[in-house]
Amino acid sequence: MQRNSKSTAAALKRGPIVLVGMMGVGKSTVGRRLAARLGLAFVDADEEIEKAAGMTVSEIFERFGEAHFRDGERRVIARLMDGAPKVIATGGGAFMQADTRAVILEQATAVWLDADIDILVDRVSRREGRPLLKNKDPRVVLTELAAVRNPVYALAPIHVKSIAAPHEVAVERILEQLPAWQ
Template identity: 55%
Template structure:
């Protein structure tokens, strides 16, 4: 099969062409680097970057921790689902999602329709080292945050495994992880036919 891309086309151009009107949606546990990697990835691709957690806070006028404390996790997840649906309609973009967002079947369906999902997977010690630098995460406000993280890994990893791609978020420079994501996307688009997003 003849490769239709020009021989001097950059990886960024190939990925943008492969995406079409779809968004890149980063999923994974807290501390996986979704926001940091996503912001740099968007810069490489010349795309908008959006952080779903920040958009939820802006819509509610409250921090994530306050939403959890006042309204509870179920209410937060309902709002999160609505915000992600809106952001996906506004694509294409690079979208970083909260750790629990991909657990919702309806959110997974919408991401599959309008995006390419990338699971940033990190080992427990890497996650814990990173989250300790940013205290205040609602799900870790207990006496055994490491045990909580282990349980989250047990429950969420099988679901994250249904993402289109998996990239290891390890202790290297953020730019190296961004490059890994680009290369994974490039390979993915080379192996799968492109498709357009249906207008809704």
Template identity: 60%
Template structure:
């Protein structure tokens, strides 16, 4: 996928200003996808604050709906039942109005979720190298897929499997060792680019 890179310097143009992006989004949401540790929640909160939109973490909503943590859901009911609930929760959230939505690492793998996002939002993949992801998640105990004897190997396998599907997102932003504010700026630029492209298609059509 050919992904336009946002400019690093210089003043932002009016169409990339947060208030203008919020207006142009209408009822749609910005949906952040990517691997565990990509920074979806940290970036999402800051992005939502700039856009004056609610921030919603899909995993938190799933835990609230189930009345238990995600590791507990995996232990008691298995991954298949978790994924089924995840699809339903994300669709419900997307139908509830504009927001910045951070999704779990495996959510985007479901075709139904990709369709729901396409209907109700703009998707952005926060892409990060496995080494960066591992550094961010290795001390956390709330990642059931990484609780085996080889978390690095598991993370690499997941990244290899999910990467081509993540690449179906509307845009890609590198989640690197930079400040969250820099990544937020990049996301805003990419969302503005999607909106510009839609406007061009309308004009040409």
């Protein structure tokens, strides 16, 4: 589906589009593709945190703990909320923080990328370096996290289910819902 600049501009009145959801759902991959389709910049919040801290997310968790990481994450996401249209992929826990969630809901268009646990388990098993999964059963952790996080993610005005299909399918689903939300 080709989009014209008028509908894209209408969809982006509220500044950034922020992707939220569980680890492994595809926020970074979908975000890059969505940004390319809309002709916007893409920013991965975790990459920005790593640049600011001079260490990886895993290293921050190990050395300073999750609370320290979340504080840095909050500051980075607040900085990214500058009103400029862009696509931002957040870490899975970012939207769980009340201050971060409030900034996103107030200053951006939040999109919840959702997926079934089986899909998430398959995707996270392909990549190392997820601090919340270190030395744990991914299925158990993801199931527990989803039970707590999904009701909060549901506060995002746009909800897109990611399925076992190319990420372009999720991009199309987001594009279909952006104009309807405005």
